[in-house]
Amino acid sequence: xxxxxxxxxxxxxxxxxxxxxxxxxxxxxxxxxxxxxxxxxxxxxxxxxxxxxxxxxxxxxxxxxxxxxxxxxxxxxxxxxxxxxxxxxxxxxxxxxxxxxxxxxxxxxxxxxxxxxxxxxxxxxxxxxxxxxxxxxxxxxxxxxxxx
Numbered sequence: 001x002x003x004x005x006x007x008x009x010x011x012x013x014x015x016x017x018x019x020x021x022x023x024x025x026x027x028x029x030x031x032x033x034x035x036x037x038x039x040x041x042x043x044x045x046x047x048x049x050x051x052x053x054x055x056x057x058x059x060x061x062x063x064x065x066x067x068x069x070x071x072x073x074x075x076x077x078x079x080x081x082x083x084x085x086x087x088x089x090x091x092x093x094x095x096x097x098x099x100x101x102x103x104x105x106x107x108x109x110x111x112x113x114x115x116x117x118x119x120x121x122x123x124x125x126x127x128x129x130x131x132x133x134x135x136x137x138x139x140x141x142x143x144x145x146x147x148x
Contacts, residue, residue: 006078007037024064038110040072046099057097062104062124062133066091069108070120070137077113081144084118091135102127116141 024030025042028050034041044065052058067089074084097104108122118141124133 005080006082007035007076009078009080010035010040010072010075024068028061028064030065030068033105035072035076037076038073038113040069040076040108041105042069042072042108043103043105045103046097046101048099051099054096055099057099057101057104059091059093059133062093062097063089063091063135065104065106065124066108066122066133066135067137069106070122070135071108071139073108073110073120073122074113074118074137074139074141077110077118078141079144083142084139085142086137087117087140088138089135090137091133093133095130095132097126097132104132111136114141115143 028044030042030044033043042065046057050057050061067086071086104124104126106122106124108120111119111121118139119136121136122134123131126132
């Protein structure tokens with residue numbers, strides 16, 4: 001039977017962060033649209049302070065959205081007390097995103113969750129459903145403490 005401990009922990013952490021005003025999600029206005037084992041959907045609405053010098057959404061904002069969704073998808077698949085960190089992040093920007101283009105939606109899904117390493121992929125679509133960026137991640141997994 002698949003454990004949902006990581007999913008439940010993620011929900012608690014996101015709620016606590018929002019309640020206290022902590023975390024990158026709060027800073028950027030990221031909302032959790034869907035949380036399930038191996039799959040997370042986050043969204044955000046671009047604002048003027050997200051712009052690059054060309055006046056479009058900065059790639060760092062989209063990279064953060066992808067990293068958050070993909071890593072949290074991994075988190076939903078972990079055993080109670082297990083941890084992780086991003087080892088590698090690869091992002092492909094497909095099109096420029098205007099600041100007034102509406103909400104961006106990012107789906108992160110696990111590809112592989114092993115004992116020591118997990119991989120995930122993500123896709124960001126714009127308000128018209130067009131792909132604007134996609135990426136992959138590799139995460140290093142830490143087992144739950146043994147209590148020694």
